[in-house]
Amino acid sequence: xxxxxxxxxxxxxxxxxxxxxxxxxxxxxxxxxxxxxxxxxxxxxxxxxxxxxxxxxxxxxxxxxxxxxxxxxxxxxxxxxxxxxxxxxxxxxxxxxxxxxxxxxxxxxxxxxxxxxxxxxxxxxxxxxxx
Numbered sequence: 324x325x326x327x328x329x330x331x332x333x334x335x336x337x338x339x340x341x342x343x344x345x346x347x348x349x350x351x352x353x354x355x356x357x358x359x360x361x362x363x364x365x366x367x368x369x370x371x372x373x374x375x376x377x378x379x380x381x382x383x384x385x386x387x388x389x390x391x392x393x394x395x396x397x398x399x400x401x402x403x404x405x406x407x408x409x410x411x412x413x414x415x416x417x418x419x420x421x422x423x424x425x426x427x428x429x430x431x432x433x434x435x436x437x438x439x440x441x442x443x444x445x446x447x448x449x450x451x452x453x454x
Contacts, residue, residue, distance in 0.1 A: 325438035329420040329446050332412055333453050340416040341389035341409045343452045353451040354444065365394060381405070400427050420449050 333340055343349075347366040351359040357370040364382040371377060379401045385393040394405045403424040410417045424441050 325434045325441055326423045327438055327442045329449050331418045331449055331453060334415040337409045337411050337416045338389050340418055344407050345392060349452060350448055353448040420445060
């Protein structure tokens with residue numbers, strides 16, 4: 324597994340930062356070739372072109388709005404979990420995104436590559452959503 328943590332301090336009220344981070348459908352704007360569909364349990368991220376690609380279903384397993392959310396990845400290819408935390412910080416917020424991700428079939432000696440690519444991708448998502 325590849326554990327990453329992304330922390331941002333932003334000039335957004337906690338409720339606004341939370342609303343932006345949990346606007347699940349917008350996440351697809353920042354992940355190439357990905358579209359998000361809401362499900363009763365959370366959402367599904369489909370990455371691909373046409374019908375060729377893979378699904379990354381995520382369930383919201385814990386939510387304490389507007390401060391904490393935990394997602395569990397339940398796909399055939401991508402496994403793990405993510406946590407979103409928003410804390411007040413002066414007139415703004417501190418946002419922490421933690422993710423532990425594993426791509427099925429990728430050997431553990433490549434965890435560093437998975438970690439680096441995941442950090443780059445999720446940094447782009449968090450930065451984009453909070454802009």
